[in-house]
Amino acid sequence: MNRRAEEPSLSIVMLTEGIYLSKVNPNSGLDSVSFYELTDNNWDFILSSALKENQCQNLNATVTLGSHLYQSFQLEKPTVPKDEWPVALPFLLKDLITERVTDIVADGVELGDSNKIQAYVVVKRFVEQLKQVLDHRNVKLLKISPEDEVWAHARQDVPAYMLLHRSQKSDFKIGAFVNQGSIFQRTIRGVESPITGEYANSLQIDALALELQRSMDYLSSQLKQVQINKLFLCCDDENNEELREALQERLNVMVEPLLLVDTQHQSGEVLVNETYQLGLKGANLYPPHLQPKKEMFNLDVVAASWLVLFLIMMAIYSVYSYKNHQLDEQISAASQQANQLTSELTVLKNKLSAHKPSPAKLAAVERLRVDVKTKQKSLKVISSFDSELQVGYSGIMSGLSSIDRSDISLTSIDITDGKMNIQGLAKSPEVIPSWVQQFKNEMNLVGRNFESLSIGRDENNVVIFSLRSKSGDRD
Structure with a gap:
């Protein structure tokens, strides 16, 4: 794989x-x-x-x-x-x-x-x-x-252990590991390798065992919830089996080789x-x-980017070419339609010029139009006059009769273009204003104002009066 x-x-x-x-x-x-x-x-x-x-x-x-x-x-x-x-x-x-x-x-x-x-x-x-x-x-x-970080993962099957290890040309080292984490490292001075085989030295082994025991005692005092009861060995230039047996006799923990295989590495x-x-x-x-x-832009990325850009540009070019082709067809169709309409316009103009009316007919139409306008004006004046008469005379006469008084007698009523002039006799001068005040109670007389009021006496010493309506006063 x-x-x-x-x-x-x-x-x-x-x-x-x-x-x-x-x-x-x-x-x-x-x-x-x-x-x-x-x-x-x-x-x-x-x-x-x-x-x-x-x-x-x-x-x-x-x-x-x-x-x-x-x-x-x-x-x-x-x-x-x-x-x-x-x-x-x-x-x-x-x-x-x-x-x-x-x-x-x-x-x-x-x-x-x-x-x-x-x-x-x-x-x-x-x-x-x-x-x-x-x-x-x-x-x-x-x-x-x-x-030390690598040694901590050497025996993942054991949660807590100590390791005595030594590589060539180096001193013995002690390491303590809990849950694949290195919590203690120490280098042992004064113990010269090799201490097994033909160079076996019990004093050296005793010194090494003493340093190991001191490290175990220190760890026991520091680690309250973890108990380390295994010691693994991985020492170069030493007979690990002989060293294991010697340390097992001197320590109260289980001593084993680090590797589970028999071959020593x-x-x-x-x-x-x-x-x-x-x-x-x-x-x-x-x-x-x-x-x-x-690097975000290496040669491969740049080449791929150019390729993608080229493909995008080709796609855009193809789309716009297709749209231009469609527009050209639409323009061609519109041009043909415009030419056709131009031809039809020319034909219609020719027909129009062929159907121009004669001057005699135009003059007759104009005379008829003037005659119609004149008659329409006459009808309008007659209608207006009839309307004013219907409303003015009958309404005013009805209103004056409604306020008929014994102390007022009318001798003349003149209604022209909405203006009303009245002449009459009165029993006394003061009754004339009170009579005029009664106009506001009659619908056909309300709102009529008078421009002048003249009061006098005739040769018989009878009070006569004349009321003249304001200019523009309309019913």
């Missing part, structure tokens, strides 16, 4: 004695482990030679560092999100390290249910140099793991396999902010 591009296909372990390297076979897992001894401090040259010898190109690598290449600290759990730990931890560790904050790389893992984390620190210059060596061989660096070989099994889980001393940003 082919692995995804971001899965490791090369496992590298860098310990004190040298570099262990193994490629991943897609069908059978890890190939055999190759070892390259380090002399002086030329690890970059040795690693480059090892990659070239094993034809390691276009691979994804995970690297495990020996404890001599990093530092570890236990800290209170930061309050920042976990994905921000690689950026925040250098500032939290600045009082515990001698390097500047900008010169280190850090990451950490949580310690079980406690409120602490295990933090790991490596020099940034080392990470950059390691990446440069791998890039030279087109090997992509995915992860850098500390050795070097620590570096074990770490290569465990690093491969661990994959990308756990602490990573190659955090995302150091990794190269993924």
Whole structure:
């Protein structure tokens, strides 16, 4: 089965004695482990030679560092999100390290249910140099793991255990692990390997057992809810079975080899396999902010973009060409229709010019039109006159008769164009205004105003009066 591009296909372990390297076979897992001894401090040259010898190109690598290449600290759990730990931890560790904050790389893992984390620190210059060596061989660096983090996952079937391990050219180390988390690391000084086989030394074994017991007692006092009752062994240059029996006699915990197989492997070989099994889980001393940003526009992406753009442009061109073709057909049809209508217009104009009326007929029509207008005006005047007569005379006479009084006698009533002039006799002058006031009670007389009132006496000394209506006063 082919692995995804971001899965490791090369496992590298860098310990004190040298570099262990193994490629991943897609069908059978890890190939055999190759070892390259380090002399002086030329690890970059040795690693480059090892990659070239094993034809390691276009691979994804995970690297495990020996404890001599990093530092570890236990800290209170930061309050920042976990994905921000690689950026925040250098500032939290600045009082515990001698390097500047900008010169280190850090990451950490949580310690079980406690409120602490295990933090790991490596020099940034080392990470950059390691990446440069791998890039030279087109090997992509995915992860850098500390050795203790890999040992913590070596026996996932045991929730809590101690591990006594030693690689070539290094001291004995004690590690304690709970729920795949490293909670304790210690290097034992003064015990020189080998201490088994032909170099067996009971005093050395006693010293080693004493240091182990001290570490167990310390852990017992620190871990209230966890009991560690197993000790695993993985020591290079030692007879692990002989060492197991010697420590079993001196300690009150179960002592077993780390690996379940009978064949004894070097620590570096074990770490290569465990690093491969661990994959990308756990602490990573190659955090995302150091990794190269993924190029959004490489050659393949640009070529694909141009192809997609070309196809889009061709599709747009095809659509507009089709629409233009349809519009051309519509224009052609409209032009034909316009030509047809123009022809019809020409025919109709010819017919119109052929049907012009004669001057005699036009003059007769004009005379008839004038005659009609004259008769319409006459009818209108007659209708108006009839209406005024019907309303004016009969209404006024009816209204005057309704207010007939014995002290007023009318001698003359003149109604012309809506104006009303009245002349008459009165018993006395003062009855005339009261009589006029009664006009407002009659519908046909209400609203009539008079422009002048003249009162006098005739030769018989009888009071006469004359009322003249206002100009424009209409019924």
